[in-house]
Amino acid sequence: MAGGGPGVVHIPWYATLFRGDGFEAAVAEIAPIALRYRATEYEVYRARDDTYKFLQSATFPSALDFERYWYGEEFSQWRSDYSSWYQVPVLYTWMDRLVQGRVGPEAEVVRSPVE
Numbered sequence: 001m002a003g004g005g006p007g008v009v010h011i012p013w014y015a016t017l018f019r020g021d022g023f024e025a026a027v028a029e030i031a032p033i034a035l036r037y038r039a040t041e042y043e044v045y046r047a048r049d050d051t052y053k054f055l056q057s058a059t060f061p062s063a064l065d066f067e068r069y070w071y072g073e074e075f076s077q078w079r080s081d082y083s084s085w086y087q088v089p090v091l092y093t094w095m096d097r098l099v100q101g102r103v104g105p106e107a108e109v110v111r112s113p114v115e
Contacts (some may be wrong), residue, residue, distance in 0.1 A: 007060065008095045009066050009101045013054040014087040023085050027054055028076045034058040037069035091105055 015023035027044050034042045039058040047053035060066040069075060071090070 002066060006061050006097075007063065008057055008059045009063075009092050010095055011056040011090065011091065012090040013056060015052040015054065016085055016087060017052075019085045020046075023082070025053065026078070026082050027056055030075060031056055031058070031072045032071075034060075034069050036074075038062075038065040039069065039073065041042070061111075066094070087112050 007107045013023065013027060016056075024046060031044050037060070039060050042056070042058040045055040047055075058066070058069070060069070
């Protein structure tokens with residue numbers, strides 16, 4: 001997986017029994033660290049129908065940047081600290097974004113006062 005072009009990594013997590021809320025806080029702690037490893041964005045989702053199920057994603061310029069994040073000191077320590085809070089194995093997937101769309105804020109209309 002090392003090298004390669006830009007992509008989005010998906011990390012599916014499944015919290016252990018009674019750890020859902022605590023795991024939510026824990027994954028919210030580690031997700032932003034991706035920005036230190038050149039990620040351009042990150043997201044964390046929690047399933048509504050199964051509140052133990054989480055999906056973390058981040059966009060990286062290369063798979064190597066993601067690997068530096070995943071195997072870096074912060075994430076390695078985090079996985080050690082919270083190892084009993086989620087089920088293993090954790091099998092992340094490197095994805096290529098094919099299409100994306102967004103609705104942005106409306107352009108602000110500035111009108112000059114009528115004299």
